[in-house]
Amino acid sequence: MAKNYIRFEKDHKIDxxxxxxxxxxPLGAGDLNTREFLEFxxxxxxxxNNPIYQAQELQILSPITAPCQIICxxxxxxxxxxxSGLDPDDKTYNLFFTKSDASLSxxxxxxIRPKQVQLLDYEIELGLVFGKTINNSLEIHSGNISxxxxxxxxxxxxSARDIQLPQLQWYKGKSYRSFLPAGPVLAILEEGDFSLxxxxxxxxxxxxxxxxxxxxxxxxxxxxxxxxxLSRFCxxxxxxxxxxxxxxxxxxxxxxxxxxxxxxxxxxxKKWELFIKGQLKRSDYLQPGxxxxxxxxTADRRxxxxxxxxQVVQES
Amino acid sequence: xxKNRPPSRCxxxxxxxxxxxxxxAYIRLGRRNLKSSSSYYLDFGLSLLxxxxxxxxxxxxxxxxxxWSIEKNKRxxxxxxxxxxxxxxxxxxxxxxxxxxxxxxxxxxxxxFVNITDPSGLSxxxxxxxxxxxxxxxxxxxxxxxxxxxxxxRVNFPHPSQSGPAKVIRLGHxxxxxxxxxxxxxWYCDTFGFIPSDIQILSGSKEPxxxxxxxxxGDKPTDHHTIVIASGIDDRLEHCAFELEDLDEVAKGREWxxxxxxxxxWGIGRHLLGSQIFxxxxxxxxxxxxxxxxxxxxxxxxxxxxxxINRKSLYQWGEDMPENFLDLTLSFHKLKxxxxxxxxxxxxxxxxxxxLKKTMKISPRNWIKY
Numbered sequence: 001m002a003k004n005y006i007r008f009e010k011d012h013k014i015d016x017x018x019x020x021x022x023x024x025x026p027l028g029a030g031d032l033n034t035r036e037f038l039e040f041x042x043x044x045x046x047x048x049n050n051p052i053y054q055a056q057e058l059q060i061l062s063p064i065t066a067p068c069q070i071i072c073x074x075x076x077x078x079x080x081x082x083x084s085g086l087d088p089d090d091k092t093y094n095l096f097f098t099k100s101d102a103s104l105s106x107x108x109x110x111x112i113r114p115k116q117v118q119l120l121d122y123e124i125e126l127g128l129v130f131g132k133t134i135n136n137s138l139e140i141h142s143g144n145i146s147x148x149x150x151x152x153x154x155x156x157x158x159s160a161r162d163i164q165l166p167q168l169q170w171y172k173g174k175s176y177r178s179f180l181p182a183g184p185v186l187a188i189l190e191e192g193d194f195s196l197x198x199x200x201x202x203x204x205x206x207x208x209x210x211x212x213x214x215x216x217x218x219x220x221x222x223x224x225x226x227x228x229x230l231s232r233f234c235x236x237x238x239x240x241x242x243x244x245x246x247x248x249x250x251x252x253x254x255x256x257x258x259x260x261x262x263x264x265x266x267x268x269x270k271k272w273e274l275f276i277k278g279q280l281k282r283s284d285y286l287q288p289g290x291x292x293x294x295x296x297x298t299a300d301r302r303x304x305x306x307x308x309x310x311q312v313v314q315e316s
Numbered sequence: 317x318x319k320n321r322p323p324s325r326c327x328x329x330x331x332x333x334x335x336x337x338x339x340x341a342y343i344r345l346g347r348r349n350l351k352s353s354s355s356y357y358l359d360f361g362l363s364l365l366x367x368x369x370x371x372x373x374x375x376x377x378x379x380x381x382x383x384w385s386i387e388k389n390k391r392x393x394x395x396x397x398x399x400x401x402x403x404x405x406x407x408x409x410x411x412x413x414x415x416x417x418x419x420x421x422x423x424x425x426x427x428x429f430v431n432i433t434d435p436s437g438l439s440x441x442x443x444x445x446x447x448x449x450x451x452x453x454x455x456x457x458x459x460x461x462x463x464x465x466x467x468x469x470r471v472n473f474p475h476p477s478q479s480g481p482a483k484v485i486r487l488g489h490x491x492x493x494x495x496x497x498x499x500x501x502x503w504y505c506d507t508f509g510f511i512p513s514d515i516q517i518l519s520g521s522k523e524p525x526x527x528x529x530x531x532x533x534g535d536k537p538t539d540h541h542t543i544v545i546a547s548g549i550d551d552r553l554e555h556c557a558f559e560l561e562d563l564d565e566v567a568k569g570r571e572w573x574x575x576x577x578x579x580x581x582w583g584i585g586r587h588l589l590g591s592q593i594f595x596x597x598x599x600x601x602x603x604x605x606x607x608x609x610x611x612x613x614x615x616x617x618x619x620x621x622x623x624x625i626n627r628k629s630l631y632q633w634g635e636d637m638p639e640n641f642l643d644l645t646l647s648f649h650k651l652k653x654x655x656x657x658x659x660x661x662x663x664x665x666x667x668x669x670x671x672l673k674k675t676m677k678i679s680p681r682n683w684i685k686y
Contacts, residue, residue, distance in 0.1 A: 022617030054617070203622035208325040210522040213622055249522070299514075299588050299623050300632070307619045 002187040002303050008058040026050040033065040035239030038131050038150050041188055060108050063153055063186035066101035069240040076220050076245025085254025094221045094229055100175035107183035107308040111158055114176050115315050119161035119279050120286040123246035124204040124212050124294045127155040128223055134236040140228040146194055152187040154296045154305040155243050161252050166272035185306040196303050204294040214247030251284035288314040323523045326515050327501035333509035335406035336532045340487055340542050341398035341443045342382055343556055346389025352600040353386045359576045361482035361569055376486040379451050382424045383487035392601040394553035396439030399508055402448040410442045435499045436551040482569025482607055488559040489541050493548025495657045495664050501527045501545040513540050514589045516625035523668045525625055530614055537613035540590040547668055550653035555604035562609050563593050569607045570595045582641045585634015626675050644673050
């Protein structure tokens with residue numbers, strides 16, 4: 001069963017702790033980055049007699065640290081494809097993009113809405129942490145994937161849709177500071193944990209209303225398929241991460257097929273003006289003051305990636 | 317009926333609840349036939365405390381205070397329930413609620429109580445006792461010896477199983493169906509400090525339809541759920557569950573009830589949410605009652621789990637759920653209650669109820685074909 005760790009700050013010192021039944025057992029590892037921590041934990045450290053904390057007493061930090069490479073998958077859940085205006089049966093390619101590691105932020109804190117952004121969206125995702133260098137083409141399957149993936153974590157791929165789509169700026173639209181709350185938990189996988197992945201349930205609530213909920217079993221491209229494909233064009237180092245895509249239920253809704261056909265006839269500028277106008281009518285986009293609450297766990301809680309609690313604030 | 321409206325809010329833990337219930341105290345049931353109920357619940361494993369023409373009181377082995385009251389009534393119906401409160405200050409706050417009635421001399425004993433009504437109109441007692449812990453007098457035997465690989469406890473000594481009713485230790489929880497799900501669920505959180513353990517939602521609309529609520533005892537562990545609120549066509553008690561010592565007792569209880577000619581409803585199995593080993597029976601009125609053991613215990617730190625609702629989400633293993641276990645038929649009585657609810661202006665989400673019914677019909681195991 002996966003073991004849970006958190007990265008935290010207490011009395012101006014950063015450390016890692018093992019998390020068990022709501023209690024945090026500090027490891028005295030110091031301010032290690034994610035890659036260093038993966039190595040540290042591989043050496044099976046003995047937990048010292050440090051004071052034990054309730055998780056609430058600590059300032060929880062992202063267990064994913066910069067610098068690192070953040071690779072993301074788009075439209076990797078069937079229903080989300082439909083909502084994004086794509087045909088799931090046409091889905092013959094795996095969509096990859098990246099985020100800046102400047103977007104990494106605490107899982108318990110603020111999401112800052114930049115001044116120029118109106119269409120702020122949320123995307124809960126399961127994140128995989130690589131534990132081994134990949135620098136050539138690989139055959140990945142259920143038998144060897146655990147060599148390459150060391151840990152799991154929860155991510156929110158916050159997106160500025162009015163930058164991402166009209167400006168064709170995926171990198172910018174998804175990379176503002178605080179656009180990647182990660183954690184709270186880094187779940188270090190053990191033998192057999194990959195078989196539990198399918199029953200992981202992802203849930204995201206905005207102001208206590210369930211907006212997104214699905215299980216990992218609904219992924220269009222499995223982690224093994226995706227990593228195999230990544231290895232064809234990408235070098236990966238320990239501590240790098242892959243966000244596996246988000247289920248349906250984001251604020252973004254593609255206009256219907258008919259409207260899309262008409263829009264295709266319009267000049268580019270007019271088309272996106274209409275798009276933004278249409279999306280602004282939707283009440284689902286994040287507003288300052290909104291509370292986002294998300295969790296990823298199995299129903300029997302064998303794997304539990306903790307709870308993210310975020311508040312949307314306006315950039316001043 | 318509006319389609320595609322945004323889902324309602326999920327019930328949430330209250331920041332400042334009026335009180336923090338320690339546990340469920342009792343259930344009061346109205347019954348037309350006291351005699352059949354009396355013989356049934358003795359076979360079920362409850363102990364008789366008091367019997368009059370008008371009322372029968374039962375208790376479990378864990379406490380001498382009654383947990384089950386069968387009261388003479390024109391209809392077979394839930395009359396009310398009670399929760400234990402042990403803080404004087406909280407009790408005073410409940411007294412101050414609009415419509416609250418204070419009874420200094422107690423309902424079944426000397427414990428004073430405040431009677432209030434939940435949003436569905438159900439009578440709820442807050443029973444005040446400063447000595448809540450002392451109420452529990454567990455004469456739990458647990459003198460059983462179990463062999464396991466690497467652990468031999470019994471040598472030259474077969475495992476004798478005694479025949480008889482299961483030994484009910486205590487009333488564990490009650491599942492209440494409500495026409496107005498959120499209003500009722502949030503009321504129990506706000507009034508008695510309940511914490512949601514798990515919430516089940518519909519797969520299409522993501523509408524919450526079931527919440528498992530546990531008591532807030534701080535860092536002290538408590539049952540995964542003490543009450544469950546579920547979306548229903550009418551307001552009623554779906555079932556009550558009683559805790560037994562172990563799996564052996566659950567099986568023994570089942571054997572005894574079947575031998576006495578009573579009807580099994582579903583069992584034996586293990587639940588998914590709450591993990592209890594369960595066995596469901598039907599009392600003479602057809603109401604479900606459950607024997608369980610080995611349920612999860614949570615303290616106040618465990619966060620909510622969110623899950624789809626379907627038959628599969630009800631059990632990890634066990635006998636296939638009988639097709640008629642969940643009462644999905646629309647009887648004349650239920651229809652009448654539904655119309656009554658609609659005409660009295662209740663916020664009844666018909667689309668939710670219809671979707672729930674459809675979801676619950678989906679076969680839980682791919683090898684079961686109903």
